[in-house]
C-alpha cells in the first residue's frame with residue numbers, strides 16, 4: 007500500500023500564489039502592503055458559521071469504522087484523488103498479484119480494461135483464502151481482506167517472503183474507493199465470488215461452480231464520487247505500468263488487453279510482456295538509439311545466499327544524455343517503484359564509485375582520485391531493483407526505501423561483479439574511466455569559473471559616487487530614497503537610518519523621459535547612476551533578484567515642481583523597468599507642507615486640507631504659528647526623519663499600475679505629452695493626492 011503523507015496545511019498554498027493586482031487606476035493610488043492583501047484575501051472567504059457552543063465533549067470524538075476513513079480521507083491512503091491517485095488503485099491490485107508471482111505461486115497475470123470502464127486484474131496464484139476467518143465470526147478471509155484495514159498475509163513472512171505489500175491495506179482501500187468491485191477466487195475445487203459496492207458487500211461469498219483452476223481476479227470500477235465524474239483509466243498509463251512490472255520479475259508474464267473503444271492514442275489493444283533478461287531488457291529498451299560509452303551495459307542479478315532476497319541492476323553511460331535528462335536512476339523494492347530513491351540507490355552509487363576509483367588506481371591513473379559519486383552517476387542510465395524481507399519505507403509512503411541493510415546488500419552484491427566487468431574488458435573500462443574523469447574535471451572547472459565570475463562581478467559593481475548606500479548587506483528592508491537636489495540630499499543623509507536607508511540625490515531637472523529615446527535615456531548621467539544604484543538591467547533583462555533594495559522611494563518637495571519630478575521619475579520607471587513597478591517596489595514619500603505649533607504642541611499637515619482640518623480640531627480657538635516648508639532641504643533632519651522617513655511614523659504611497667495597463671500610456675501621454683494644460687491638471691491632482699493618508 008502506497009500512501010502519501012497527508013497535507014497538513016490543506017489548501018493553504020493559495021496563500022503562496024502571487025497576489026492579483028488590486029484594481030487601482032492611477033500611479034498615486036496606494037496599494038496595500040502585500041501582507042495586508044493576504045489577510046484581506048482571507049477575510050474575503052465566507053466567515054465561518056458561529057461555532058456551536060458548549061458540546062465539545064466525548065460525543066464530539068468520532069471513531070471511524072471499517073472503511074469509512076478511506077472514503078473520508080482518500081489522500082491519506084492513495085495520496086489524493088487526482089489521476090495519479092486513480093491509477094494507484096491499479097498499482098495496488100497489480101502489486102498483490104505480483105507478490106503472488108514473486109512468491110513463486112503465480113506465473114501469469116492478465117490486465118484488461120473493458121468498454122464499461124471496469125479494470126480487471128487476474129492471476130493464477132494460490133487465490134485469496136476463502137475459509138471462515140477465526141477472529142471475524144461469520145466472515146470469510148476474503149471478506150476480511152476486502153473490508154478490514156490492516157488485514158493481510160504479509161506481516162509474518164510465512165506466506166510471502168519478499169513482498170511489495172506490507173500494510174494489509176491495499177486491497178481494502180481499492181474496494182472502499184470503487185463504486186463496484188467483484189472478487190473471484192478459484193481454489194479448493196471451486197470458483198468463489200463476492201461483490202461489493204463502495205466497500206460494502208452486496209451479498210455473501212458464494213461458491214459459483216466447481217472448478218479446478220486456481221487464482222484471484224479483482225474487477226473494479228473507481229467511484230466517481232471520489233475521483234470525479236470524468237475520471238477514467240488511461241490505457242497508455244496502465245500499459246506502461248503493466249510493462250514495467252514485467253521487467254522487474256522475469257518469472258512472470260503479463261497479458262494486456264484493452265477495449266479498442268477506450269484507446270485514443272497509439273497504445274496497443276493487446277500485448278504480452280515477458281522479459282527473460284529483466285532489467286537488462288528494460289535498459290536496452292530505454293537506450294535503444296542512444297550511443298553509449300561502453301559497448302555493453304553492466305548488468306546482473308545476485309540472489310542472496312541461504313536467505314530470501316535478491317539484487318538486480320543494469321547501468322550504462324552516454325555522452326549525449328537520455329532525452330531531457332543527462333542521466334536517470336530508477337529504483338524498485340519488491341517491484342514497487344521508489345521514485346525518491348533510498349538506501350538501495352545509495353548502495354548502488356557507492357559500489358560503482360568505489361569500484362571505478364579502485365580500478366583507476368590499479369591502472370595507474372592518478373586522476374581517478376578526483377572522481378565523486380555524482381561524476382559516476384550524472385550521465386548514467388541506471389536501474390536497480392532489490393527484493394528484501396520486511397522492507398522499510400520512509401514515513402507513510404513507499405516512495406523512498408529506508409531499510410539500512412539494503413545499502414549493504416546492494417554494495418556487497420555489486421562489488422565483485424563490477425570488478426570482473428571492468429577487468430574482463432580493459433578497453434571498455436578505459437573508456438568509462440576516461441569519460442568519468444572528464445566529467446570530474448569539467449565539474450572542477452565549472453566550480454573555478456563560478457568563483458572567478460563571482461569575484462569579477464563584485465569588482466564590476468561600481469556604485470555611483472553620489473550614492474550614500476546603506477551599511478547593511480541585506481536587501482530585505484533596504485530602501486533607496488531618490489531625492490531632489492543636493493541640499494535635500496544632505497538633510498536626508500542626516501535623517502536616515504544608515505543601516506537600511508540609502509540616499510541618491512538627483513540633480514537638476516531630469517530629462518523629459520517619456521519622449522526621449524532609449525539612447526538618450528541611458529546617456530543621461532542621473533538616470534544611468536540610478537540604474538547602477540538599483541543594480542538592475544532595463545527592459546526584459548530586469549531580474550527582481552538583482553534589485554539591491556526592497557523599496558525605492560521617490561522623495562520630492564511637496565510642491566508642484568516636486569510633483570512634476572516625481573511624475574517624471576514614475577514615467578522613467580514605467581518605461582525602463584516596468585516589472586519593478588508591477589512588483590510594487592516603487593513608492594512616493596509624503597513630506598508635510600506645513601508645521602503648525604502652539605504652546606508646546608506642533609503638528610504637521612500634508613496639504614491645505616489637512617492644515618484646515620488641524621486648525622479646526624487640534625488648534626480650535628487658538629492662534630497657532632503656521633510655517634510652510636519650501637522644500638525638504640529646509641527641514642531639520644530630525645523633522646524630516648520624523649515626518650517622512652522613519653518607517654514607524656511616516657506615511658508613503660505605493661505606485662500601482664492600473665489593471666488595464668493600456669491606460670498607462672494615456673496617463674504617460676497626459677503627464678508628459680504635448681498638452682500642457684493636461685499636464686498641469688495632473689500635477690495638481692497628484693500633489694493633492696500624494697497627501698492621502700496611506701500607511702504602509
Ligand SMILES: Nc1ncnc2c1ncn2[C@@H]1O[C@H](COP(=O)(O)OP(=O)(O)OP(=O)(O)O)[C@@H](O)[C@H]1O
Nearest residue numbers: 007102134158159160171172173174175176177222
Ligand atoms: N492476488 C492475490 N492472491 C493471493 N492473496 C492475495 C491477493 N491479493 C491480496 N491477497 C491477500 O490479501 C492480503 C491483503 O492485501 P492488501 O493489498 O490489502 O494488503 P498487503 O498486500 O498485505 O499490504 P499493502 O497494504 O502494503 O498492499 C494480502 O496480504 C494477501 O494475503
Ligand SMILES: [Mg+2]
Nearest residue numbers: 007102171176
Ligand atoms: Mg497489497
Ligand SMILES: [Mg+2]
Nearest residue numbers: 157174175178
Ligand atoms: Mg486489507
